[in-house]
Amino acid sequence: MIIPTRLLGRTARLRWVHLVLGGAALMPYFLLGAVIVGAVTGGANVYGSLPLQLAAFACALPIAAVSALFPIARPLSVAAARALCGVDPAALADGPAGSRAARVRTAGWFTLHIGLGGVISGMTLALPPFAVALIALPFFAALRDSRLGMPVFDGWTVLLAAPVGLASLLALVCCAAGCGALLARWAPRLLGPTPADRLAAAEQRAAELAVRNRLARELHDSVGHALSAVTLQASAARRVFDRDPAFVREALAAIEETTRRTVGELDAVLGLLRQGDDEVAGGAGPGLTGLDGLLSRTGLKVSYTADGDLAAVPELVSREAYRIVQEGLSNALRHGGAAPVALRIAVDGEGVEIVMENPLSGTAPVVRPGGGRGLLGIAERAALLGGRAQAGPKDGVWRLTARFPVGGAR
Structure with missing residues (x-):
């Protein structure tokens, strides 16, 4: 029971929601990064190329870090972490970031949050439909039509589709739980009070x-x-x-x-x-x-x-x-x-x-x-x-x- 609770318990589910919110917060920065990458590549279709999407993602993170240097970013991040990360509320700081060290820590937290959140949000959107299709593949011949964009399965490989689909779902759950636990571990360090806050x-x-x-x-x-x-x-x-x-x-x-x-x-x-x-x-x-x-x-x-x-x-x-x-x-x-x-x-x-x-x-x-x-x-x-x-x-x-x-x- 310990493993299912860690993966699908209430704390794990709240952390998953926290990651999805981080992915949503990433979108404006990702769109701006896509504009920058498109301009550099001469107007290439960023959304049709995985390498260009990764480049836009890489451009979005430093832009987000700069925006999180504003003092008001810490109260917003602390409020979300207290509600969804399952950390001790007393371990997090109150009020806007007043010192340089506090602003840098907040920027680091915000970048980590939206970075992991973007990855988990993308996996949450893409993997479940794909995994369900794989699980249903042995039972519906129409799904094995290559024109649907699915991988070609024939013969005995059809039998592997369902286990691969289940494994994909399990991998998604494990990744979400692991990223949520990582954020919870770093929240007190990055959002906790600095020496200036304690003084x-x-x-x-x-x-x-x-x-x-x-x-x-x-x-x-x-x-x-x-x-x-x-x-x-x-x-x-x-x-x-x-x-x-x-x-x-x-x-x-x-x-x-x-x-x-x-x-x-x-x-x-x-x-x-x-x-x-x-x-x-x-x-x-x-x-x-x-x-x-x-x-x-x-x-x-x-x-x-x-x-x-x-x-x-x-x-x-x-x-x-x-x-x-x-x-x-x-x-x-x-x-x-x-x-x-x-x-x-x-x-x-x-x-x-x-x-x-x-x-x-x-x-x-x-x-x-x-x-x-x-x-x-x-x-x-x-x-x-x-x-x-x-x-x-x-x-x-x-x-x-x-x-x-x-x-x-x-």
Whole structure:
């Protein structure tokens, strides 16, 4: 059963169709080759001479190879190979051929396809009628008339006609299966991704990953900070609910304002998902000049000192610095509770420096399920800006420092 399946199974039949399509694609080039051969031979009848037909076939192949150098040829060839050749779709490249090596490989594949396809198509058209006539020859005397163009069979040679006809059909099937298998073997090599394609795909994946990481940091910093602030305000209000209604009203107002602002930031961040990479890289967002509003809603007592012109910091650097401060405040809530925070931001000709300190509460910090990624996000933001960040307990206080150049955003 293995041999019949390889010769006449579904994969073999699809490959046969693929070869016939290659023969059909050959025809325009063959006609052009016939015109060239006819002109060279002084107007000889190309279609009436087998040597001239072979010459036209030989002229057609290089013309086809040149036409396949266009980038669009690879997607068309890949689509046909994936559907009909029975090869692993992942082994073939996507998109037009962008490099010289890819175009040369595609031209080689196209030439091989239409060359083998032309031979198999010609055999498919010619052999079956001839083989059927040979098989029927012993039973119909009229077929043995030489005027029909059949070979002359008489005597015992008539008995050989049927086996020769069957052998012709078997030869056709074997040739089609063999050529189809040859194309399937060469498809990954000629239509597969080149080193340039792999590099472009890796760069695209890296760009997509950078965008996803940026959006994750934005969501973490904005929503995470808001939830930490809301948790602190709600906890404080619950403890003094019966004793200080005025404070409770202030806490609820702060919670309302924080959640409203966070919903707006969340909409802005999610809006980045509908924009291109360039827009994501330069999307608008809160910056250092908006820190006063952040500090007033955080629920902490913050001693804030600013040295230098914060408005002169470039937008991207200012936005990333704002997020670092925001995450630092969220971290202070977890490690220091309601302890006061000292924040200093210095801007000079060399860069921006952020220093944040708060006393440790002495109790275990609030840990979110699955752990947090705030400090890692701060380090990533600082690294993207060409600087560095450090955070940790030191001499009874939690200290966060970050420094990066003003023009160092990458």
